[in-house]
Amino acid sequence: MNATDRTAALRRAILSELSSCGGHLVPERAIVNAMYAISEPAPTKLDVRNALQWLLDSDFVVSVNPTMSGSVKWRITDNGEAALHA
């Protein structure tokens, strides 16, 4: 799998993970852990962060940055669900 395919697969795996979380806001660390558990080879934190940023820019996910806990959380959008199941 070349780098482009790996990036696309990672984005899709993140969408799939968020979709499987029952609409919950998912802490970024949990997404990193999910990719560590599911993807082979495991992506780095930076890979995951870049993929999330691309998904955010594409309106496939939204992020919430709680002021108190400081941990960014993510949720799939309807656009993201549509892209995942297209």
Next chain:
Amino acid sequence: MRKPRTDSELDYLPDEQREQLMDWILGRVPYRQIVALLKDNYKVSTSLSAVSRYWRKWGAEHWKARRRNAIEMAAAVADEARAAPGQFSEAAASAIEERVFAIAMDPNGDGKDLKDLATILIKGRDQQIRQRDQEIALERLALDREKYREAIKSAQDRGLDALFVEIEGNPEAEALFHRLKAAVMSAADATEPPQEIGA
């Protein structure tokens, strides 16, 4: 006989130890340290490659189970919060659900946050129980008053019946009796039991 591979031993760890092993791996504890922790805590001798193979074999499945448990736990706690009317708003119950989900997904969570949330829910439940106890005490008091009234009325009826037997046949006495009875019955209806101290 061929010695079993050390990762086979990891496959047969009790559930609690498997959970701990997965938490160490997901928490990015270095494999070398995990091998030492397994030896120190569970008397399990294994190797770096065995831990790595174990993770590749079970990591995805473990993560899916963790995710499923987190969703179920969050829903159960939120249902508990929603079942306490007046204790938590819908927004608060949703916030609790999100918090429980996040904690349950975190392999580095020490359980303190979950304990704090449980304490909040238990306090809410305790308050509900105290409120119900007060309602029961008031219902019991109302019942006691009713019983008191009935007891007074019953004693009066017995006394009046006994009196009537003695005067039966004397029209003047009977007329007087009926006036007396009407006065007694109306007085009985207005009778209140003695006030309890502190009631």
